[in-house]
Amino acid sequence: MASVADTAVVTASPRRHGAFVRFVIRLFREKPLGAAGAVIFVLFLFCGLFADVLAPYGMNQISPLNRLKPPSWQHPFGTDNLGRDMFSRCLYGAQLSVIIGFCAAGLATIISVVLGILTGYLGGKFDLVAQRFVDAWMSFPDLIILIVVVSVLGPGMPQIIGTLALLFGIAGSRIIRSAVVSVRENMYVHAAQSTGASTFRILWRHILPNVMPPVIVLFTTRVGVVILVESGLSFLGLGVPPPAPTWGGMLSGAGRTFMYQGPWLALAPGLCLTVVVYATNMFGDALRDLLDPRMRGSR
Amino acid sequence: MQAYIARRLLALIPTLFFASVIVFVTVRLIPGDIIDLMLSSNDIAAGKKSREQLEAALGLDQPMYTQYFRWIYAILIEGDFGKSLWQNSPVSEELLTRLPITFELGFLALLVALAVAIPIGVYSAIRQDTPGDYIARSFSILMLAVPSFWLGTMVMVFPAIWWGWSPDVKFVPFSQDPLRNLGQMAIPAIILGCALSAVTMRLTRTMMLEVLRQDYVRTAWAKGLDEKLVVVRHALRNALIPVVTLIGLQAPLLIGGAVILEQIFVIPGMGLLLIDAVSQRDYPIITGVFLIVGVAVMLINLIVDLSYGLLDPKVRYR
Numbered sequence: 001m002a003s004v005a006d007t008a009v010v011t012a013s014p015r016r017h018g019a020f021v022r023f024v025i026r027l028f029r030e031k032p033l034g035a036a037g038a039v040i041f042v043l044f045l046f047c048g049l050f051a052d053v054l055a056p057y058g059m060n061q062i063s064p065l066n067r068l069k070p071p072s073w074q075h076p077f078g079t080d081n082l083g084r085d086m087f088s089r090c091l092y093g094a095q096l097s098v099i100i101g102f103c104a105a106g107l108a109t110i111i112s113v114v115l116g117i118l119t120g121y122l123g124g125k126f127d128l129v130a131q132r133f134v135d136a137w138m139s140f141p142d143l144i145i146l147i148v149v150v151s152v153l154g155p156g157m158p159q160i161i162g163t164l165a166l167l168f169g170i171a172g173s174r175i176i177r178s179a180v181v182s183v184r185e186n187m188y189v190h191a192a193q194s195t196g197a198s199t200f201r202i203l204w205r206h207i208l209p210n211v212m213p214p215v216i217v218l219f220t221t222r223v224g225v226v227i228l229v230e231s232g233l234s235f236l237g238l239g240v241p242p243p244a245p246t247w248g249g250m251l252s253g254a255g256r257t258f259m260y261q262g263p264w265l266a267l268a269p270g271l272c273l274t275v276v277v278y279a280t281n282m283f284g285d286a287l288r289d290l291l292d293p294r295m296r297g298s299r
Numbered sequence: 300m301q302a303y304i305a306r307r308l309l310a311l312i313p314t315l316f317f318a319s320v321i322v323f324v325t326v327r328l329i330p331g332d333i334i335d336l337m338l339s340s341n342d343i344a345a346g347k348k349s350r351e352q353l354e355a356a357l358g359l360d361q362p363m364y365t366q367y368f369r370w371i372y373a374i375l376i377e378g379d380f381g382k383s384l385w386q387n388s389p390v391s392e393e394l395l396t397r398l399p400i401t402f403e404l405g406f407l408a409l410l411v412a413l414a415v416a417i418p419i420g421v422y423s424a425i426r427q428d429t430p431g432d433y434i435a436r437s438f439s440i441l442m443l444a445v446p447s448f449w450l451g452t453m454v455m456v457f458p459a460i461w462w463g464w465s466p467d468v469k470f471v472p473f474s475q476d477p478l479r480n481l482g483q484m485a486i487p488a489i490i491l492g493c494a495l496s497a498v499t500m501r502l503t504r505t506m507m508l509e510v511l512r513q514d515y516v517r518t519a520w521a522k523g524l525d526e527k528l529v530v531v532r533h534a535l536r537n538a539l540i541p542v543v544t545l546i547g548l549q550a551p552l553l554i555g556g557a558v559i560l561e562q563i564f565v566i567p568g569m570g571l572l573l574i575d576a577v578s579q580r581d582y583p584i585i586t587g588v589f590l591i592v593g594v595a596v597m598l599i600n601l602i603v604d605l606s607y608g609l610l611d612p613k614v615r616y617r
Contacts, residue, residue, distance in 0.1 A: 129313070132310075132313040132314050132317055133317045135314045135317075135597075136314045136315070136316075136317035136318035136321060136593070136597075137317070137321060138551070139314070139318060139551065139593045139594075139596040139597045139600070140318070140321070140551065140589070140592065140593045140596070141551040141552065141554045141555030141558070141592060141596070142551070142555055143555040143556075143558055143559065144554070144555060144558065144573065144588070144589060144592055145325070145589075147558070147573060147574070147577055148325055148326065148573075148577075148585055148589050149325060149328070150577075151576075151577040151580065151585055152325065152326060152328045153328060224444070228444075228446055231446055231448075232446065232448060232559055235446075235448045235559065236559065236562060236574060238577065248446075248448075251448065251449060251452055252448075256452070259452070259456045260456060260459060260460060263456055263457065263460055266449075266452055266453055266456050266457075269449075270445075270446065270449035270452070270453070273444075273446055273449065274441075274444050274445050274446070274449070275444075277443075277444035277446075278440065278441060278443075278444035281440055281443055281444055282440065285440075
């Protein structure tokens, strides 16, 4: 019966605040690694939001006298070939990653939810055709679609966010769809149908709240994937154009030739990327275990 | 079995149709049009022709659906992907020389992934919750997070600084010097393979844990069989079946990852072709690579699905 009580608390809006706190406590107690991931995730968000305040130097502040300085107290991550402070650039890189990661993952999740709920609930011919389309879409490697779209529309933040959203939105709709298919057959949905509730009402009031756990997990894990794919694109020189300090971009282009003189140039952005994506994955995994009803009470 | 193959092939038709539409529509999203581009950039491709002549030559004066059917007809019936805008050579020729190189890299990476993932996955399942298991699992999640292009960059930079060694970037085809070719492919294949091994390792571990709790495995233990025999012959063979499906699902990742590593290690496969074509805005090549990669992934998935039956006698195709 414990699980019934849990869901009741989660859905009862006046006490949502208490449930959230309890959930955080559970995360720390049961999933220490996931909690560590969550802490890094929040820290990353903080760095991204307040990069302008936190960064000791401007992102493109050139200082010819300080070219290729190794890491020191003044420049914790060293300086690059133009004397720009790598630490500040990595912070601004976090800002770009936060914007791209959250916007693209957010939009992607919305697309996944709309598409997943419609195909999963309506089913029939519509679903059949839509699924063949999703099959076709998913046969193209992410990076290839992105490269082609950027080659057609030109590089730039809106195009990249839009394409990433569409890319992961369509692919993720499968996960939501399978959750919807299992929820659809529940008694309360049949009850709502028989009382003559409109399709929209059923989707909004009965289906959506019950597929929220996979939606939350999908969003969290997508943030990491989006950041990773965007960095790949920037690495190929097709992401947000320079001098914007993207982590992927810092590892490529002009900086690359100077890595032999200043190997720290190769380390800092890559480490940032790895730590953030690793933390996001750990956090997402922990969320999956805690939110998935099948996992609940398994230990 | 034959009926099943036939049905699978039929089901492939709508998917292929959608794929071709995705390719066709995406490439035609270009703001302005390709003619402006050809006329504006110094023009080998445009020659001395006028706008109307160019439009007619490329068939752009026709309505969209006519253009689509012409395009798909040329590909399906004549195997004609058009001509490269700048080199004036057929795209199909270019694709044929580049495709095997990317496939080789992908295949080697897959071998590395399996060679890393399966033993570690099995080990971590039979020693569940020991320090070894934790290390293996942490490693696999870490590999998911490390960008392969960063690893590639470090392999290029650090050995050069420390030992003055850098990977050989003058590409030699396999047919010319197999050993040297494999030597060049080894590093990118290992990097890509390790990245892919993470998911495979986790699935192998989960499946092994499930299979090891089955009755027939307990019986095998009870018979007093050797651990190796129980684990490999009884458990692993059954645990690997879902892993095979995963290989199909990872095909896009394999090719996508190859694109970026080809760029770092200067391997002239599809990835390098695509990146070069993008920088020159050579749309026929971009379209060709885009389509071929999608179709290749679909066919790999089909083969994987069909091979399922050979591995698992419980699966009967109806």
